[in-house]
Amino acid sequence: MSPTRPRPRAARALLAGFAVLVAVHLVALLVRTAAGSGSGAGALAHAAVLATKPALMPVLAGYALARGGPPLMAGALLLGCCGDTLLQIGGDLLFLLGMAAFAAGHVCYLVLFARHGTAPTRARTAAAAGAYALACATLVVLLWPGLPVDLRGPVAGYSLLLTGMAFGALRAGALAAVGGLLFLLSDSLIATGIAAWPQAPAPHFWVMLTYVAAQLALTLGLLRTAGRTVPAASAAPHPVRV
Structure with missing residues (x-):
């Protein structure tokens, strides 16, 4: 799909809204932990957590579209919203469905990296592939004994796909590569829990x-x-900038 036409004013508003939602969500998490969900402040913070978490990725997806990003990018973020919501509701089945939603989002990212990224040199690719593979294998081996038996297979498969996404992010530059590593870290924290x-x-x-x-x-x-790979014939009148 072609990128959408940039709307700078809407993009700025959506990015500001995303920043506010993130701040409210993170502060509410800290308050809930400190006060306990049984207290009045804790209950209010818990409600704020539940309200803001499903809203985060749709707002970021709107920002991506307003910046002229490919619709598939918004799709990856909205799949993240599905995963966030399912994991927030809780339960073994919904956990697996949430993991599947995130996995589908990683596939979207891999397609985006292939379409818009640039392959690193062979030496860099080989070195990075070895490092990411070693990290994935080490994490799965260490986590394996503590994981519920019915989650071992899904977690191992998801970890492989997540690591592939993080490795693929190298094609899209340093900022995306940092994003891939942070995603690995975030999901690793969930797995250790x-x-x-x-x-x-x-x-x-x-x-x-x-x-x-x-x-x-x-x-x-x-x-x-x-923004650098949009064909000249179909490029939007305003370039995409960070």
Whole structure:
């Protein structure tokens, strides 16, 4: 699909809205942890968490479209919204469905990297592939004993796809590559919680901080790269800039 026509004013408003939502969500997570969900402040913070989490990615998707990004980029972000919502509701089945939604989003990103990215040199590709493969294998091996038996296969398969997405992000420049690594970190934090590893204080805060930073970095990196690869005949009148 072709990129959409840029709307700079709408893009600025949507990015500001995204920043506000992120701030409210992260602060609410900290308040909920500190106050406890049973207190009045904790209950209010919990309501803010539930209200803001499903809204994050649709607003970022709107920003991507307003910047003239490819519709598939918005699709990847909206699949992230599906995953966020399903994981927030909870339950084993919904966890697996949420994981599937995120996996579909990673496939969208891989297609975007292939369309708009530039392949690194062979030496860099080989070195990065080895590093990412080693990281994925190490994480799965370490997590395996602590994972519920019925989640071991899905988590291993998802980890492989997620690592592939993070590796593929190298094609879209440094900012997207940072986004891929942050996505790996965020989902690794979730996996360590499932495997009952010791957690840092306010673990949900760190999961969401790295997650929103990952999605934003991937979006901005792809917008920059897609802006350079739009064919001249179909380019929008205003270039895409970060």
